[in-house]
Amino acid sequence: DVKVTQSSRYLVKRTGEKVFLECVQDMDHENMFWYRQDPGLGLRLIYFSYDVKMKEKGDIPEGYSVSREKKERFSLILESASTNQTSMYLCASSLMGTGPQYFGPGTRLTVT
């Protein structure tokens, strides 16, 4: 089975802090994704990566950056956390090409 793990289930940070969310997948998938999930808005794509050191902006990249130094690891960085970044963050991975994405359990981030 595909396993996608995220470093924290719950995280509380203060406004202005730099926040790192880590995601690791164990299935040698080329693609990795970061989404945020908010009530009534579904899942919105922040960034994705189709190869090591490659990244592309999704639909809502403002205020975020990413890093992919190794194939199995994809990090989401909030350079200066703000209260409107309080949300559930979901990481996913998939094989190259069109196909299913496999999700981690999510990190619920609260910025106070």
Added chain:
Amino acid sequence: GENVEQHPSTLSVQEGDSAVIKCTYSDSASNYFPWYKQELGKGPQLIIDIRSNVGEKKDQRIAVTLNKTAKHFSLHITETQPEDSAVYFCAASTGTASKLTFGTGTRLQVTL
């Protein structure tokens, strides 16, 4: 870009009844349509998917139908059980780096 609309936002059915969730998409180039189930406190889990060269797919009590002409696809759950209670998301992909555009979700409640 792609836009996916999902209805209804909430659905309550009695145990044993059928449930139908409908999605429409805007990009006629979309060719892959997965459905995800998200239980409380967990990440979305793929339950069934369909590609544009197929009109219908079944897996036990779950089926998905696709109408390419009308650009809509539906999830059908028969003989619903309490464990089917969850939030369901549809998604569509044009195949570009496996990017998915998600609907806003349907909260299904199966009552005894």
